[in-house]
Amino acid sequence: MAAELAVHRLPPPLSAKVVGSFAYLTVKDRLPTILTKVIDTIHRNKNKFFEEYGEEGIQAEKQTISLLSKLRNELQTDKPVLALTDGLPDTESWNQYLQRHQGSEGDQESVSWFKSTWLYVECYMYRRIQEALWLNPPISDYDVFSEGKTQSFFESQQAVITLCTHLENIKERMQELSKNQLLEHFNKLLQVSLWGNKCDLSISAGQDNSQKISPIDSLRSLQPFILVDDSNMVWSTLISAQTLGQSGKITTGRVDIVLDNAGFELVTDLVLADFLISSGLTREIHFHGKSFPWFVSDVTAKDFHWTIRQTMAANHKWMSKSGFEWQNYMKEGVWSYHDHPFWTQPHEFCDMATDAPDLYATLQGADLVLFKGDLNYRKLTGDRDWNHMVGFDCALRGFGPTPLCSLRTLKANVQVGLQPGQGEKLTSQDPDWMTSGKYAIIQFHSTKS
Numbered sequence: 001m002a003a004e005l006a007v008h009r010l011p012p013p014l015s016a017k018v019v020g021s022f023a024y025l026t027v028k029d030r031l032p033t034i035l036t037k038v039i040d041t042i043h044r045n046k047n048k049f050f051e052e053y054g055e056e057g058i059q060a061e062k063q064t065i066s067l068l069s070k071l072r073n074e075l076q077t078d079k080p081v082l083a084l085t086d087g088l089p090d091t092e093s094w095n096q097y098l099q100r101h102q103g104s105e106g107d108q109e110s111v112s113w114f115k116s117t118w119l120y121v122e123c124y125m126y127r128r129i130q131e132a133l134w135l136n137p138p139i140s141d142y143d144v145f146s147e148g149k150t151q152s153f154f155e156s157q158q159a160v161i162t163l164c165t166h167l168e169n170i171k172e173r174m175q176e177l178s179k180n181q182l183l184e185h186f187n188k189l190l191q192v193s194l195w196g197n198k199c200d201l202s203i204s205a206g207q208d209n210s211q212k213i214s215p216i217d218s219l220r221s222l223q224p225f226i227l228v229d230d231s232n233m234v235w236s237t238l239i240s241a242q243t244l245g246q247s248g249k250i251t252t253g254r255v256d257i258v259l260d261n262a263g264f265e266l267v268t269d270l271v272l273a274d275f276l277i278s279s280g281l282t283r284e285i286h287f288h289g290k291s292f293p294w295f296v297s298d299v300t301a302k303d304f305h306w307t308i309r310q311t312m313a314a315n316h317k318w319m320s321k322s323g324f325e326w327q328n329y330m331k332e333g334v335w336s337y338h339d340h341p342f343w344t345q346p347h348e349f350c351d352m353a354t355d356a357p358d359l360y361a362t363l364q365g366a367d368l369v370l371f372k373g374d375l376n377y378r379k380l381t382g383d384r385d386w387n388h389m390v391g392f393d394c395a396l397r398g399f400g401p402t403p404l405c406s407l408r409t410l411k412a413n414v415q416v417g418l419q420p421g422q423g424e425k426l427t428s429q430d431p432d433w434m435t436s437g438k439y440a441i442i443q444f445h446s447t448k449s
């Protein structure tokens with residue numbers, strides 16, 4: 001019995017209380033750097049706020065900076081995490097989450113920046129940035145990360161052109177493709193979307209991290225860095241979602257993509273989504289994004305629509321053709337964009353069925369959900385110090401609305417589902433393998449047999 005309990009005991013969540021860990025270094029160095037950049041961005045835009053809102057804009061700029069400086073100080077001096085005061089629809093749920101943590105830790109002091117769980121405090125920082133803006137109405141809607149996101153898109157322009165040209169070439173010959181050729185194209189575009197996740201701006205604390213080389217040509221050399229490759233299961237899930245209607249017509253399934261970063265990564269996701277639709281593998285795609293600026297580069301509704309408009313407006317035949325196609329998919333409802341407050345909360349996904357049952361039910365309506373990026377993987381697995389050989393199903397702790405797949409480059413030290421010895425070998429060869437973004441996984445889970 002005791003042994004059984006030990007087997008089932010959960011490993012601890014990652015936390016900055018482990019001095020020298022990646023979580024510790026993130027809270028100590030990366031998060032304050034991000035906050036300093038946010039403060040700087042707001043200050044640099046002072047004139048813009050004045051032009052738009054006059055003296056009120058200047059006051060808002062000052063007030064926001066003062067709140068953000070206070071936030072940075074709380075973080076750096078390991079103060080207790082404070083309840084939110086902005087009265088937004090999600091405020092209550094954030095404060096309840098805090099109380100839950102305080103309850104389980106026993107006292108208020110222990111829920112602090114360096115003592116609490118990394119996932120929670122990192123998410124909380126982005127929510128507090130939002131609070132600082134919301135409390136200053138004329139500039140509430142200002143996206144402090146927008147400059148970095150648009151810059152990342154423009155700096156990846158050549159790679160975007162290459163990708164759109166590649167896509168349009170496939171689409172021109174789609175009717176002639178054999179099933180094997182279709183599978184080959186699918187695998188390539190799945191991998192392009194996977195490696196697109198290298199381009200996030202949170203890991204680089206806002207430094208340029210755009211795609212400069214050809215995303216197609218580099219796939220072969222990147223192949224050995226994919227540690228788990230369940231792409232065959234993703235493919236068979238798509239195929240088995242096909243049903244034969246009464247009229248003899250094949251109906252295909254719905255794929256949901258839980259988006260991560262704007263800029264180049266979003267383009268790779270749109271290209272994959274276009275391929276899924278134009279090949280007839282999928283009937284409908286639902287994209288899920290964030291409802292406020294998050295983890296520096298994550299996609300909001302504004303970023304999503306902006307990216308499609310910019311692609312349409314490009315001075316390149318195939319790129320703008322792709323953009324028009326994407327706009328059509330949106331107009332026809334073949335593609336749709338959704339956001340839900342749960343994506344910008346600190347919960348592990350195993351809490352979704354209880355804490356956001358409507359979102360859980362939405363995902364149940366999909367035949368496959370693709371979770372992009374590192375933060376989604378941290379939330380899938382509860383951001384815990386798992387043994388690398390623990391199965392993905394075990395780390396998911398019951399989360400499984402429908403077949404799902406994580407497409408993620410490793411940027412945080414959590415990884416499950418590896419082969420015996422694989423983790424140890426990587427650690428000895430490349431000690432930073434879990435945080436450098438050099439390795440990736442395509443990890444699938446389904447409760448359906």
Ligand SMILES: O=P(O)(O)OC[C@@]1(O)O[C@H](CO)[C@@H](O)[C@@H]1O
Pocket residue numbers: 026030197200201202203204260261295372373374375376378410411412
């Ligand atoms: O989810 P993404 O965009 O792939 O990565 C977000 C991220 O860079 O932010 C954190 C560092 O601050 C890490 O957990 C993680 O790697």
Ligand SMILES: [Mn+2]
Pocket residue numbers: 200202260261295297298373375
């Ligand atoms: Mn991100």
